Amino acid sequence: MAKILEKRPLTPVTKLYKVDAPLIAKAAKPGQFVIVRIREGGERIPLTIADYDRNAGTLTIVVQEVGTTTMQFGELEVGEEILDLVGPLGMPLEIPVEGHIVGVGGGFGAAALLCLMRELRARGDTTTIINGAREKDLLILNEELTEICDNLELCTDDGSAGFHGFVTERLAQMIDGDAPGCPDMVVAIGPMPMMRAVAETTAAAKIPTLVSLDPLMIDGTGMCGGCRVTVNNEVKFACVDGPFFDAHLVDFEEAVRRNKMYVKQEHEAKDRSHCLKLAVGQD
Amino acid sequence: MPVKRVEKTPMPERDAVLRSHDFEEVNEGYGIAHAKFEAERCLRCQDPICIDGCPVRVPIPDFVHKIAAGDMRGAAEVLRSSNPLPAVCGRVCPQEVQCEEQCSIGIRFKPVAIGYLERFVADWEMQQAPVEITNKLDRAEKVAIIGSGPAGLVCAGELARLGYPVTIFEALHAPGGVLRYGIPEFRLPKDVLDWEIDQLRKLGVEIRCNVIIGKTIAMDELMGEMGFSAVFIGTGAGLPTFMGIPGENLNGVYSANEFLTRVNLMRANDFPNADTPVMVGKRVAVIGAGNTAMDTVRTALRVGAEQGLVVYRRSDKEMTARVEEHQHAIEEGVEFHWLTNPIEVLGDEDGWVTGLKCIRMQLGEPDASGRARPIPIKGSEFVMPVDNVVLSIGNRPNPLLLQTTKGLESNKWGCLVVRDQSSETSRDHVFAGGDAVTGAATVILAAGAGKDAASEIHADLRA
Numbered sequence A: 001m002a003k004i005l006e007k008r009p010l011t012p013v014t015k016l017y018k019v020d021a022p023l024i025a026k027a028a029k030p031g032q033f034v035i036v037r038i039r040e041g042g043e044r045i046p047l048t049i050a051d052y053d054r055n056a057g058t059l060t061i062v063v064q065e066v067g068t069t070t071m072q073f074g075e076l077e078v079g080e081e082i083l084d085l086v087g088p089l090g091m092p093l094e095i096p097v098e099g100h101i102v103g104v105g106g107g108f109g110a111a112a113l114l115c116l117m118r119e120l121r122a123r124g125d126t127t128t129i130i131n132g133a134r135e136k137d138l139l140i141l142n143e144e145l146t147e148i149c150d151n152l153e154l155c156t157d158d159g160s161a162g163f164h165g166f167v168t169e170r171l172a173q174m175i176d177g178d179a180p181g182c183p184d185m186v187v188a189i190g191p192m193p194m195m196r197a198v199a200e201t202t203a204a205a206k207i208p209t210l211v212s213l214d215p216l217m218i219d220g221t222g223m224c225g226g227c228r229v230t231v232n233n234e235v236k237f238a239c240v241d242g243p244f245f246d247a248h249l250v251d252f253e254e255a256v257r258r259n260k261m262y263v264k265q266e267h268e269a270k271d272r273s274h275c276l277k278l279a280v281g282q283d
Numbered sequence B: 001m002p003v004k005r006v007e008k009t010p011m012p013e014r015d016a017v018l019r020s021h022d023f024e025e026v027n028e029g030y031g032i033a034h035a036k037f038e039a040e041r042c043l044r045c046q047d048p049i050c051i052d053g054c055p056v057r058v059p060i061p062d063f064v065h066k067i068a069a070g071d072m073r074g075a076a077e078v079l080r081s082s083n084p085l086p087a088v089c090g091r092v093c094p095q096e097v098q099c100e101e102q103c104s105i106g107i108r109f110k111p112v113a114i115g116y117l118e119r120f121v122a123d124w125e126m127q128q129a130p131v132e133i134t135n136k137l138d139r140a141e142k143v144a145i146i147g148s149g150p151a152g153l154v155c156a157g158e159l160a161r162l163g164y165p166v167t168i169f170e171a172l173h174a175p176g177g178v179l180r181y182g183i184p185e186f187r188l189p190k191d192v193l194d195w196e197i198d199q200l201r202k203l204g205v206e207i208r209c210n211v212i213i214g215k216t217i218a219m220d221e222l223m224g225e226m227g228f229s230a231v232f233i234g235t236g237a238g239l240p241t242f243m244g245i246p247g248e249n250l251n252g253v254y255s256a257n258e259f260l261t262r263v264n265l266m267r268a269n270d271f272p273n274a275d276t277p278v279m280v281g282k283r284v285a286v287i288g289a290g291n292t293a294m295d296t297v298r299t300a301l302r303v304g305a306e307q308g309l310v311v312y313r314r315s316d317k318e319m320t321a322r323v324e325e326h327q328h329a330i331e332e333g334v335e336f337h338w339l340t341n342p343i344e345v346l347g348d349e350d351g352w353v354t355g356l357k358c359i360r361m362q363l364g365e366p367d368a369s370g371r372a373r374p375i376p377i378k379g380s381e382f383v384m385p386v387d388n389v390v391l392s393i394g395n396r397p398n399p400l401l402l403q404t405t406k407g408l409e410s411n412k413w414g415c416l417v418v419r420d421q422s423s424e425t426s427r428d429h430v431f432a433g434g435d436a437v438t439g440a441a442t443v444i445l446a447a448g449a450g451k452d453a454a455s456e457i458h459a460d461l462r463a
Ligand SMILES: Cc1cc2nc3c(=O)[nH]c(=O)nc-3n(C[C@H](O)[C@H](O)[C@H](O)COP(=O)(O)OP(=O)(O)OC[C@H]3O[C@@H](n4cnc5c(N)ncnc54)[C@H](O)[C@@H]3O)c2cc1C
Pocket: B092, B093, B094, B146, B147, B148, B149, B150, B151, B152, B169, B170, B171, B172, B176, B177, B178, B179, B182, B183, B211, B212, B213, B214, B234, B235, B236, B237, B238, B260, B291, B292, B293, B295, B322, B398, B400, B401, B433, B434, B435, B436, B440, B441, B442, B443, B444, B446
């Protein structure tokens, strides 16, 4: 059980939580994740560790409401407990290259860049974050991100804030020499189509790129193999070998397809929890 | 000598058609009359060799005679003194290659139903008023147990009885290891497991779920700042093996671990009341023929498959599943495809499984395992139309702990190395047992290893 200490809405569908988890906070490194289960009969879902505070013993996670569990999560309030929280899982991110490191965050993905980019900057790298979303109100954590990196670049699809266009278009400009300059390494976290597009953008320029894959998971310890992904024609378990992989070697098509395995059931479950809510509202 | 009956007293079982649609236990268990009747069959041999067949040397005739005499409490005490998990082992031990294989009466007739009797006594015990537990955890040295499978549970129980404060650390959100996530309810009701775990809690054992040693807490921290004097590693063999054939990552292909975990641990059979789904089509092919394969194919029927198929490259003689599970699977309508080796999983344009391409095999000379080596028959390829494929071809030890812990020696299969016949690892005060050492084996071997390790830990801490 882990108590929720702070809850802050970032967008209508994205919420930031600070939870009491001293053991995990102590062990966590950038790039790792946790698995949560929030009710008896609930699913186990992976969530990226956005940040941690070893002294305070707290963990920051950002949850975007996309399915049954994340929606139920959104209803948890300060003072309530998360039934099960386990981690830190996965391999810590290692950035072998020094120099100009660009983190690309799409949607809630930007949250995961918090602790990562802070560490890189502390190590002496020049850090740029490209934070992208559909529109201004969906851009998250701008203030926090400004503090921890050298350059924060905003992108919106509709031009309501920052660069008008996709994160990949802005990235391409930088690769072509636009300030703050061509990256030595790129780390992308966000929806699969965005990460795939980033991989394509950096491939031609041969800029080493890592993406954070988020396949379906159950245990997160290498026990089920449900999280398998193909990287460089080899099968890997994202929960223990990942979540970060060389973007230019990932079989995105397979990863996207495998993530759609339960779409039908997910809709069923979502409809049902919606119905339950309505039913409760009626009496 | 009185004439002995030829057949075992049959186990009351639920109807095959009815049971194959739910998760209630298949075997209903002996009543007192059955049990006494069956116990009477024992020949009371001078030299009871059945004991040699049991990995933990349960004094079988002693408890069987007590049943015959109607002394169930006495039988329970005998059993518990040698096997800390009798209700589990009575249900899942492969008796036909252990105790019952040795049974003298079995040479001419059917052996005494030792497993059924063991289960009877354990179930009887569970139904009695709980015995007052009086042990005190008054020793100074704390012991940490990693993993809550049978090895860890038994080791913890034995140490608590010796007075050590014990903490079990378990990676998952519920304790039990394979007994929780692998073996299905229709074979081992979770009530039985919960009862066993309750006994440990009553002994004062602390169980901390959601803690992964090597991730949440390092081994060095356990033995350093957390102050544990000794550690037992019972992390099992939970890493699923894949075949490496084309199409294995298509949608609808599972490892047996994933399939069973979705149902047993996550309750996918109760979807959408529970949130975890499992995807089963009409025809489910399970590859392999061990207990896990039988559990998987029978679970598939229970979550909606119309036809379950078992595909195995050797013949039924080389199958490793318990005879009873094979028999139950046949009764429930499972189709067995022996001497058939999958070579490719076929899928449609959207990436969903549509079939399993196989090749027929014939048996050749025995291989290193002593079993006949299966050889492909050229040109015999054919396609089996199926909607799901579940791989049940074995598990290896999980490398998580080894990856993050220095000084632990392992072999090329990833199994922890222990000294001679002991449970001592290459690190001082660190012991190991169960599947983590042997590779995937049996519940009773894991339980026995946990028990032996407990006495070694006791000796180590008193030295
Ligand atoms: C489906 C199935 C059916 C089976 N049927 C039978 C049968 O009928 N009869 C029989 O005798 N045997 C059977 N077996 C085999 C038997 O279940 C195993 O041999 C036995 O459970 C091994 O026990 P164990 O304690 O060594 O490990 P496990 O039961 O595997 O338990 C290990 C536990 O350790 C935890 N763990 C692992 N790493 C860590 C870590 N770093 N930190 C914290 N926790 C950790 C795991 O989550 C797990 O809960 C079956 C196995 C399966 C999979």
